[in-house]
Amino acid sequence: MNVFSEVEARVRAALEALKTEGVLPSDLALPEFDAEPPRDASHGDIAVNAALVLAKAAKKKPRDIADALKAKLEAHGDIQKIEVAGPGFLNITFKPEVWHGLVRDILSEGGRYGAGSSRGDGKLNVEYVSANPTGPMHVGHCRGAVFGDALANLLVFAGYDVTREYYINDAGGQVNVLARSAFLRYREALGEDIGAIPEGLYPGDYLxxxxxxxxxEHGPSLINMPEERWLPIVRSIAIEKMMAMIKDDLAALNIRHDVFFSEASLQADGKDQIKAAIAELEKKGLIYEGKLEKPKGHDDDDWEDRVQTLFKSTDFGDDEDRALKKSDGTYTYFAGDVAYHYDKLSRGFRHLINVFGADHVGYIPRIKAVVAALSDKTADLDVKVVQLVRLFKAGEPYKMSKRAGTFVTLRDVVDEVGRDPVRYMMLYRKNQETLDFDFAKVTEQSKDNPVFYVQYAHARSASVLRNAVEQIPGLDVSVDVLRRADLSLLTDTGEIDLIKRLASFPRLVEGAASAHEPHRIAFYLYDLASALHSQWTRGNDSPHLRFIQSNDGVATSARLALIAATKTVIKSGLDVLGVEAPDAMR
Incomplete structure (x- = not known):
């Protein structure tokens, strides 16, 4: 049960009744309103602002609308009281049995509690990582990889039809540099002393x-070939090996993709999807020949002081039009991205999410513009930017050994602290904020380490259930039995507070999925864990509040039901984040 959605539905039904009765104008459109926990817990369980939102359109005082709503809502037998507060807020307090029933609902639904039902609003594509296949994943890629994967998990849990995609940039000049770098290592493997790696080539030992x-595979046969012959051979093998390395790095973080889309495939096997995408824009009257002003800072690789083929990007909110073909007829880098997004749309996606690094912020307006143009504004694109990661140890900048020679790899970080701390801490900050990753803090066993604190809450819950069986012989802690426990015995303020936190999980999932913000799950789990640990501590101070009452199996069963429900929600949240939910901590 989502108590907040239930209240919203009841308020809407009451408002419709008030329209029918003439209390409100019959043609009044009902806008969105909030039903949420009040900031002050003493104001009840749920605060509703519907009366304030409607007042202007209804040409009535907010408190008059609130009074009429109160009279309608009081007919529901599970409401203990409703108060009209301030300018017209409705503060609703439920009877205790609502919260007790919620515990049963969680135990009945199990891992599906908080999950959304299948949505009918189309396929959703999440593209993340998409690092150039020129070397191992570095720590900068790590955050975007974790963010994109957790976001995809969240959206699936919320009921969306999600495809996880990686765009392989295997058609640009950088893969030719990769091939030449690999060719140098090929000569080295044949016994040649290659000396220092020339500047401009990739120096890492990973090649x-x-x-x-x-x-x-080829012996010395490539040595005497001209570059135009050996380059495509070496490039193909080098890209294959680099992608295998990248996939292995991602697997270390339990990150997966459904689709690996090759940029080179846009112009392979006799097809030219770039040409097709430009032709589609031309049919819409969005292509012309012209010159562009020199960009500020001179950082646009597609700029030249000659007539080029341009896309009317400014018609869709961009600050300048964008080149698709250079003056010599070759495609710009941006043209490949246009074709790639055209392909996404052709595959039926109408909801697109791209996860970009901080260095690609300036690219966002042109990508949004082309998606709007190609879809006639029927598709939406949300670009989530992940900011930089700074490495620390015990508060001091940390320069760990670099296996790649020039940068800290994703695998370096995972091997140092483990997968779970990396995943959780990469999400324990809003994606648009710089993240400080402290190797000492993410491995300490304390409240200051969120991943430990949340995992310990799950392990503590499992431990309580095990210990109860040991202390009370014959006690059945199966879900079927616990959901039939006498939950009316859960009357302590700490117990009710814990249930109310569990009640907010479905609403939180829905909001986080809609906003594309998986960090909300990480924050929520920390607060939920804190509530559980707090109630445990209260039991240490006041024995009658302990979860296990050795001389009272009935009370124990009720509290174990609450523990089992809490454990279920913690696991669901950790599953979304891609973090293990352990039953014991070492």
Whole structure:
């Protein structure tokens, strides 16, 4: 049960009744309003602002509308009291049995509690990571990878039809640099002293296995070939090996994709999807030949002081039009992105999410513009930007050893602290804020380490259930039995507070999914864990509040039902984040 959605539905039904009765104008459109926990817990369980939102359109005083709503809502037998407060808020307090029933609902629904039903608003594509296949994943990629994966998990849990996608940039100049770098390692594998790696090539030792693989497969046959012949051979193998390395790095973080889309495929096998995408824009009257002003800072690679083929990006909110073809007829880098998003739309996606690094912020308006243009504004694109990660240890900047030679890899960080701390802490900050990752803090066992604190709450819950069976022989702690416990015995303020926190989970999932903000789950779990640990501590101070009452199996069963419900929600939240929910901590 989502108590907030239930209240919203009741308020809407009451407002419709008031329209029928003539209390409100019959043609009054009902806007969105909020039904949420009040800031002050003494004001009740749920605060509703519907009367304030409607007052102007209804040409009535907010308190008059609130009084009429109160009279309608009081007919529901599970409401203990309703108060009209301030300018017209409705503060609703439920009877205790509502909260007791919620515990039963959680135990009945299990891992589906808080999950959304299948939505009928179309397929959703989440593209994340999409790092160039020129080396191992670095720590900067790590945050975007975790964010994108957790966001996809969240959306699936909320009921969306989600495809997880990785765009392989395997058609640009950087993969030719990769091929030349791999060719150098190939010569090295054949026994040649290659000396220092020339500037402009990739120096990392991670290319040595690629060179060895080339030597094993081709022997010295590539040595005497002209570059135009060996380059595509080496490039293909190098990209294959780099993608295998990247997938292995991502697997270390339990990150997966459904689709790996090759940029090179846009112009493979005799097709030219870039040409097709430009033709589609041309049919819409959005292509012309012209010159662009020099960009501020001169940082636009597609700029040149000659006539080019341009897209009317400014018609869709961009600050300038964008080049698709250079003056020599070759496609710009942006043209490939246009074709890629055209392909997404052609595959039936109408909801797109791209996860970008902080260095791609300036690229957002043009991508949004082309999606709007190609879809005639029927598709939406949300670009989530993840900011930088700074590494610390015990509060001091940390320069760990670099396996890649020039940068800290994702695998370096995972091997140092483990998958769960990396995933949780990459989400324990809003994506648009810089994240400080402290290697000492994410491994300490304290309240100041969120991942430990939340995982410990799950492990503590499991421990309580195990210990109850040991202390009270014959006690059945199965879900079927616990949901039939006498939950009316849950009367302590701490117990009710814990239930109310559980009640907010479905609303939180819905809001986080709608806003594309998985960090809300991480924050929520920490607060929920804090409430559980707090109630445990209260039991240490006041024995009658302990979860296990050795001489009272009935009271124990009621509290174990609450513990089992809390454990269920913590696991669901950790599953969304891609973090393990352990039953014991070592």
């Amino acid at each position: 040595k296995p690629v060179g060895e693989a080339l030597a094993k």
